[in-house]
Amino acid sequence: MVRRLFAPAGALVLSALAAGCTMGPDYAGPPSLEGVGQPGAAFVRGGENTPAQQPALARWWESLNDPLLTRLVDGALAHSPSIDLAEARIREARGKLTEGKASLMPSASPNAMYVHAILPGSFSTSSSESSDDGGSGESSSEGGSSALDFYNVGANVSWEPDLWGGKRRGIEATRATLDERFADLADAQVSLSAQVAQSYVNLRDAQTRLRINQEAVAKQRTSLDLTRQRLVAGTASQLEVERLQGELAANEAQTVPLDTQILLYKNALAVLTGQAPGALDEALAQEAAVPLPPASVAIGDPAGLLARRPDIRAAERALAASTAQVGVREAQRMPGVKFMGILGIGGTDPGDVLDPGNLAALLMPQISWPLLDFGKSKAQVEQAKAQRDQAEAQYRQTVLKGLQDAEDSLARFGATRRQLAQLAASQQSADKAASLNAQRTRAGTSSLIDQLDIERQALSAASNVAQAKAQLTIDYIAVNKALGLGWSPPEAETPAS
Template sequence: MRHLASLLTLALLGACTVGPNYKGPPAVASDAATRGTFVRAQDNALTPAPGLARWWEPLGDATLTALVDDALAHSPTIDAAAANLRAAEAQYRQQRAARLPSVSASGVYLDARLPGTALGGASDGGSGDTSLEFYNLGGMASWEPDLFGGGRRALEQRRATSEQRFAQLADAQVTLSAQVAQAYVGLRDAQARAALNAQSSALQRRQLALVQQRYTAGTASALQVERLQNQLNSTDAQTIPLAAQIDEYKGQLAILTGRAPGALDATLAPIVPVPLPPAQVPIGNPATLIAHRPDIRAAERALAAGNAQIGVATARKFPSLKLLGVVGLGGTGISDVLDPSKLATVAAPMLSWSFLDFGRNRAAVRQAEAQRDAAEAQYRQTVLEALQDAETSLSRFGNTRAQLAQLLLAEQSAARAARLNGQRVEAGTSTLVDQLDIERQRLSAAIAAEQGRAQLTGNYIAIQKSLGLGWAEPPASARP
């Protein structure tokens, strides 16, 4: 036991940690991070205030809020990501437990027949064979000191992987909330345009009927009739695909919330306006995006795990020590397992070293280093793509706002024209056919404005997704 204690003391004193220490991710787009603002955030509706985790609530649509919350609670995609996180956390706890000593109980019964031997057991006639029975009841303890830090690096790797899985869960929440909101806006837009198209078709049918009457009376040409018929056919043709789009969006929302297609048809049947973004949209800054966007966090944690793997591979190049201890009661009779005088102890330190491996461990280290370099490159690429995603979304939002302002002016102008011509019809200076044509133009302007509203809200959603919003940090006690 004195030698065992000496070995243990030397192991603890000589313990070190091989492999490179993780120094954090490389600096990427440092000019963007220090600038403090996004290049494309020129619209005065965009503010540098921190973004909102529940960004869909400022849209002010209770149905949308309920759908997003329902999806986050019941989506199979989120359930799968959460299961991957639980598995990674279990692996981390398993690796942490592996660094501690293990103790096991054992009971042994041995019945041996040894030919041509005389070991003090029962002799089998005159053949010289010996039969031997042995009983033992005790326990075994083993521990492998982490001489060169391979276990510490493995624990570091497991922790980084667990945190990567958490970031991937957060990224799945970001993507899902954006998908639900985009599908909901698409549904409301298609419903509104289908209703406006139906009104336009009704006006055109009235206009066509009047012109046909005039053609019969000889005051209108066949060309006028054909032209109106062509307009009506075109409007009806545009209405038909909208019904399919409405069904598609309803089914998509059902799937995103973990339901079968058709389950939300009754809930989503009432036509309501497309929700519009708030007057001020908080967007934070590039440094916040780099620090908190989940896919960037996942890429950074993958880099940390890859760095730790180098230490795991390097530790295999050095000797390993395993300490084994056995304590038990036993002998040739079953009563011996209860006799304290039959106590047996064994201490067995075992040192092993694969010093002649023909370069296998060296190759494993080189492989780990290459994988770490690939993870670093992936991190840089993820950061750059995230910044570009955000800048593009911000630019589109600002330009769509300007476009919508012009579409609303056109809608207002068309409405004024319809009112003014209505006055002329009442005064007898314009015809009902002309009034119906102007009303059709007013509806066309309204349809264009409706599409502009939906596009603006869609770009608002794209901003939130590009900023990585839609998830929240869990309590510290819930983290691995």
């Protein structure tokens, strides 16, 4: 009996599979942009200190030779909630991929059933006639009706063949989304390492400028005290005293925002590394010099940038996923076949569930076709195509913005190098002037007030150089971020099928 039921069903399944195909466009890769990523092309804003050698992918911050910075970045990559969030999204995408693959296979769910039915008199009469031959498990009751007990143990089975490739396209889209999540994780690593390094450099810059400002304030106080003494002696005017008091108050006021900036950067570094604000105050309390970038910075070429930047990779994978979704929607417009079956052992007595001779099977093929949906399925296909076009436009925009980001950061990095050289020359002249005037002061040909004023000018030049050094390192960090550096490839690549 079972063989007779499944033979025509098997023939129907085989014919359905033979007619199967895959709907929708095949993904042919991202679109090429004219003049972008061509072999041999170089960055327009690169300079002599930025050779076209391909840079190392990860851990660029180690080139700054600051052990504390390295520990902070490593701590952030290990404990930051932003990384945990990206990794959780990867696990979610993996689960969806497994779910999609499982949808291609038949599903079965075991079940056990007991039915107690009260049958009307007319039915019980005919059943009673049958029971004279072999028994029916009925029991008589008053009022011309009878009761029937039925026991069954088996399984419900269902399977929907992927006739038009809709499920396969769905798996293709999910796999591309998983790749996109890996790229999102890399992008989070790039952004996080850059944020930590920028906050650290800004902290060291603020600490350095605070110290220089305090030294300048101390010299101004000395100058003010000397001027007041001259005022008493009749060799200085009240105007000079008021001018120096105003300058002193202005410089003292600059310490307030610097103190605040230091606290804010400490808070930022603590949160970036997954800790509460204040957790790093002791470790960051002592002033340290701003770490400087290496003399030469490898930047590669635009073609390498397109292959390396995680946001570009994520946009490309989003385009692949949206292309596959077109096939999913087109397959939904086609007729579908679903097979549902029941396989079980049972009868009217509890012991019947143990007798293989009581095997019963039922196969129910079902065909569905959304012919009359008033254009709904067609509209869904058009929506999928429009979303695919949006993803392609987003990819092109991401590529162009990535190239602009790289070129802009290279331009700023080169300009800051030149500015730093000029400011360093200015500081050297100011220091030399202070040294020469100190000799005149000792010889009695220049006043101490003049010497203090010249020294304050030298401190101002030193503050400008400190800011320029910090800006150079900030620009170096921006270059590495723009080049897509600071992430590690996953330990295991996404399977190809």
